[in-house]
Amino acid sequence: MFFAPVVRSRAGVPAFRSLDREFERFVNEAFHGGRQASPRVAQDDKAWTVTLDLPGVAREDLAVSIEGAVVRIETRAEAPRQYKAAYELPQEIDVEATSAKLENGVLTLTLAKQQPASKARRIEVK
Structure with missing residues (x-):
């Protein structure tokens, strides 16, 4: 080969x-x-709402990390139920305005869309 x-x-x-x-x-x-588990995704102008069924996973065992437009969800190695996944969204995520909630085995992520900042600057004409 x-x-x-x-x-x-x-x-x-x-x-x-x-x-x-x-x-x-x-x-x-x-x-x-x-x-x-496959996530259910809803979208509006300001955020995505991602819902994922994770029965048997405790809040302490779950870690959610965001880097750019990628969301990573994983459990600790010692957790009774293992889960590891990464999802890429079409636009970068505003980490400061994002929230996560685990209730009755359902993880709900509200991922705020990053608003593009204008890099245009005015210069003085001499």
Whole structure:
């Protein structure tokens, strides 16, 4: 077998990301029997609301992290029920205005959309 590393350019990154997600879905379904909980997503002008069923997961065992437009949800290694997933949204998330609530085995994330800041500046004409 011949192995040749692939050098990714910035132009091809979004296409590779979708292939990576498809491959990850395939592997999860093949090895975990498709038991991965699928989130329900609702959207309005200011935020996304993501609802995910996580029965048997305690609040103390759950960690949610946000980096740019990616949300990562995972449990501690010692937790009785293991869960690990990452979801990429089409727009960056405002971490300061985001909230998470776990109630009766249902995790509800309210992910505020990051408002694009204008970088335009005025200069004086001499």
